[in-house]
Amino acid sequence: MDETHEARQTVASPVLRRISVGVQSRRFSIVVILVGVGLALPALFVGIQADDYFIRNTVLGLQPPDTIRISRWETYSYLDGVPANNDDIIDRGYMPWWTDLECRTSFARPLTALTQMFDYYLWPTLDMAMHVHSLIWFGALLGVVTALCRRLSAHPLSTVPVWVGGFGALLFAIDDRHAIPASWLANRNALIAGCFGIAAVLLHDCWRRSGRHWAGIIAALSLLLGLLGKEEAVSAGGYLLAYAVFLDRGRWRGRLAALLPYIAVGLGWLVWYKLAGYGARYSGVYLDPIHDPLAFMARVVRNAPVLLLGQWALPPADLQPFESAWLFQVHWLVAVSFIVLLGALFAPLLKADPVARFWAVGMLLATLPVCAIFPSDRLLLFPSLGAAGLLASWLVRRDQVASAGTASQTGTRVARAVAGFLMVLHLVLAPLAMPIRSLSIRFAGGFLDTIQDTLPADDAVRSQHLVIASTFTALADMAWFQRGIARGLPRPRRTLNLNASSSPATLTRLDRHTLRVRPLGGYLKPDGWRGPNAPAFSSRYLGRHLDRLTRSSARPLKRGDRIHLTLATITISDITEDGRPAEATFRFHLSIDDPVLRWVYAAPDGYHDLTPPKVGETIEVPSP
DSSP states (O other): OOOOHHHHTOOOSHHHHHHHHHHTSTTHHHHHHHHHHHHTGGGGGOOSOTHHHHHHHHHTTOSOTTTOOOOTTOTEEEEESOHHHHHHHHHHTSSOTTOOTTOEEEEOOHHHHHHHHHHHHHOTTOHHHHHHHHHHHHHHHHHHHHHHHHHHHTSTTOOSOTTHHHHHHHHHHTOGGGHHHHHOGGGHHHHHHHHHHHHHHHHHHHHHHHOOHHHHHHHHHHHHHHHHHOGGGGGHHHHHHHHHHHTOOSOHHHHHHHHHHHHHHHHHHHHHHHHTTOEEESOSSOOOTTTOHHHHHHHHHHHHHHHHHHHHSSSOGGGGGGBOHHHHHHHHHHHHHHHHHHHHHHHHHHHHOHHHHHHHHHHHHHHTGGGGSOOOGGGOHHHHHHHHHHHHHHHHHHHHHHHHTTOOHHHHHHHHHHHHHHHIIIIIIHHHHHHHHHTHHHHHHHHHHHHHTTSOOSGGGGGSEEEESSBSOHHHHHHHHHHHHHHTOOOOSEEEEOSOBTOOEEEEEOSSSEEEEEETTOSSOOTTOOOTTOOSBOHHHHHHHHHGGGOOTTSOOOTTOEEEOSSEEEEEEEEOTTSSEEEEEEEESSOTTOTTEEEEEEETTEEEEOOOOOTTOEEEEOOO
16 A cells, blocks of 8 residues: 555566557547447348247337237237236237246336337347447447446556556456447347446446535436346446455445435335336246245355356357356356466455456456356356456456465466466457357347248248157247248247157047147256256256246146136146156148148258157157
8 A cells, every 4th residue: 555656567478568658548449339340240240030020020010919919118028917907918828828927027118118219210130230339338338347447447546557447457458258238139228238337436436536426416316227227237237246345445334325226226126126016926037036045045055166167268258058067067057166266366456446446346246146047158247346356456466466475386376377378368369269159149030030941931831830749948949930021921820849859759649630749858947957868958847947937846737737728728747756747649620641731840051840659659759
């Protein structure tokens, strides 16, 4: 704390010394924005993919009015938890038959919806213009982050050179974990939440250090706007709390009182959110921390280490849903070990520098809310802010702090090795990966398009019901439906998916109307479930995880349960040892041989026509 200004500017590494010269320029904010947006420019060629079709159809009012009852302001509302409405959606085949009638996956993001209306009303067919719009938000986010990082590096309690704030902002800008939010139109919500949420922290610092009360008022409003962009903005609260603990120089009563406007905003938003019927309920993928706090705590233990490892090192958090159970255990243990190692290496800096403690605690608190869904790098926007600030500070101060302490030669060597690894990863590989990952959603969407192009789309299908004997994922079937609406393609009157995602199954014809379906391992498999000879890493695990999107394991289907649909009555005829449906019997209201039923199954190269089994016959459909 008593270091001279010159000492704070000392830079041991030649690489960092060169960086420091440019970072101290007042125009550096423009450089950060141009570099970050420039690396994300491939987003201009991503187009409309996956969830974008649902959003587009909702904004333009193209959803079937008799089935999906949502407004243009609810572009992230899929199931509203109303049994009658959910029953209609299931009956049409837009959600799988095992969907819980009370399942809710409905998220209020009206500010994001407003930006989507802007796009689809002004240039409904100009995908590139929509991506320019998203990149503008990304640029605004980078500007806010740069302002915050530079302001905090100049904080009186900071022990790092002032230019380190700009270095941290640069690390944030070139972080390839932001590629999907910058390039996927449906994920623009994260950019909006980040822009306003981080602005709230910046304005809070302006209020508390400069005494500008107007900044506190705007900070609270900014937090509200972030929450209206996406629920993820609640992570900004972690940084506000960390600021009160480590950086606010007032008395404790004043520090806590300064948080009251944000608490009021958060509680008001939450009450409105719940009373309006938004949130997640009875889903096996989305979890509401307030509705089920114990299950959320278990998710934090499971997901937080994987997310933090994905932020700091490798592998990316996106790989976790593709892992078998044993491979995930290895991944988790590696994650915990690496985080413990980082904690030990960062300890001297954290002890010496309150701003470093702010970055670290803010990062950890910001990670908690995003543990409510399966790990993905695109969820790391808020945690990456603290990680960038902490990494920049540690890389610059590592040698100075170590020399002032009692670090052994071995510890020093380990620290240098880890520092070199992190510099290569975040300064070299991250900017190289950013353009590639910006296109990844296009590659995924292109794969879905290729597969979905093999589904029936001739005029005859308009008068038929499509029966899918095996599928890649039940969720992809919904994407196919939305894509068909957007492109004006013929679609069947109803769709019925018989099988669990990416599973082989036996189909046994019992009589003229009845078919018994038995997927390998049953329906609604737990994470990482492996069949015979199954690989340790496969997309099938993600598909099976998404099967549980619309039903929680806390509300299982039981033997004898029946689902009544227009096409068939489905009975759970057997269960697995762990209480999941092992077999379902479909009693069709038409003859199974009736030509109005069109049968297909999925293979690696797409969907193919299927001839249903004859009475007394059993056939097998392979896993795609």
